[in-house]
Amino acid sequence: MPFLLRRPEAERAQRPRGANTSRRAEMGLLAMSSVIVVGAYVLTVLGNTAKVPPNTSTVLVVILGLSAIAHVGTRVLAPDANPVLLPIASLLNGLGYVMLVDIGQNKSYPPRLQAIWSAIGVAAYLTTLLFIKRSRDLDRYRYLLLLGAAFLMLSPLIPGLKDPLTLKDGSLVKLFIKIGPVSGQPVELAKLALVVFFASYFSEKRELLSIPTARIGNRLVVDPRPLGPIFMAWGFCMVVLGAERDIGFALLIFVLFIAMLWLATGRWRYIIFGMALFAGGAVIASKLFSQVNQRVAGWLHPDHTGQLFSGLFGLGSGGLTGTGLGFGLLSKIPTVGSDYIFAAIGTEWGLLGTSLIVMAYLLIVGSGLRIAQTARSEFAKLAAAGLTVAIGMQAFFIMAGIVRILPLTGITLPFMAYGGSSLVANYILIALLMRISDEGSRPRIARAATATEV
Secondary structure: OHHHHOOHHHHHHHOOOOOOOHHHHHHHHHHHHHHHHHHHHHHHHHHHHOOOOOOHHHHHHHHHHHHHHHHHHHHHHOOOOOOOHHHHHHHHHHHHHHHHHHOOOOOOOOHHHHHHHHHHHHHHHHHHHHHOOOOHHHHOOHHHHHHHHHHHHHHHHOOOOEOOEEOOOOOEEOOOEEEOOEEEOOHHHHHHHHHHHHHHHHHHOHHHHHOOOEEEOOEEEOOOOOHHHHHHHHHHHHHHHHHOOOHHHHHHHHHHHHHHHHHHHOOHHHHHHHHHHHHHHHHHHHHHOHHHHHHHHHHHOOOOOOHHHHHHHHHHHHOOOOOOOOOOOHHHOOOOOOOOHHHHHHHHHHHHHHHHHHHHHHHHHHHHHHHHHHOOOHHHHHHHHHHHHHHHHHHHHHHHHHOOOOOOOOOOOOOOOOOHHHHHHHHHHHHHHHHHHHHHHHHHHHHHHHHHHO
């Protein structure tokens, strides 16, 4: 217990020299990712203008500067954290910026604004590490975070804040809020608060949710009463997201809830129950929301003039190696900077490039699950697993929708798609994983140092 209560500053002071090489590995990976991003930027501009961009050195300095700031902050605030997460996030963020530069003729996706949001995302990453010294601090404020998530999810319905988006079928999607010149999707931040709430509640009620204690006749079953509050919170989220016509995030929150419930209890019956709920919810959603039927119909029978067909055509035109950076006809792909940026990547980078992007997300998922395995508490384990499920499933849903494995959900590809709220929220997500990783690595490093001394 004294070890658990020891201050992080004292732990850093007592850490043996040379015991931790994670930050050196991270520095090398960040330098490598920066070189890749700058090289891709040069090739993209060269393909568009046939001239080497005069601001290459400025772009290099900015990218290296942001990477250096994030690295130094991590070295000070989370010195034992995972060395892979930040470089991969930086690489995906940088390559997403390069794609926005490539489609810069579309004024809907200004790359300069995305660069500003990238800097804000790095600042949010460092701020999270600075103020959240211990993961268990989040556990203490679970109901406050739940209230915050509820407010964030309700904010697109508040007059004066809401910024509705009109779809092609004439229906309104209430996903955004607008404060002055800045607009964003508050549900991106709400999903992080919900992960923490689910992790806190499930870790406390784990035994009640997994061990049969209620008797029905001669048979013991799991007491359903602890599920009441959590189902009310989940049901509220589903109702609000339904009112906002946010089908993509409704699916993400649903999968996140069922996955964390199963991870906490290990009972497959919850998965079966979740599939039944999903089937019923899909039927109800198809009756209430026209865009659900529209997306399912477009998935099963894509129109040759529709968005999905254009994205598939772009992917097909890329072939194995792509058309080359700056040489793709990206203007033919609708919403190319947001929903269909993965199709743009497939057009110019081909199957090899998209495979590398998929591998990058798999590395994030693998690192997140490894962090969950080495976490020091049940809450931290569930929180790390939930955060990993959130970013992994979000990437899977949008990529699977573009290649027609699933209906298109309309959520953003983490770190790559245009959008400030998504970028900032995902940097905060990485910071939370880094905090849990830093805590879980300290006992291992202490044991390794003791073994070396002996």
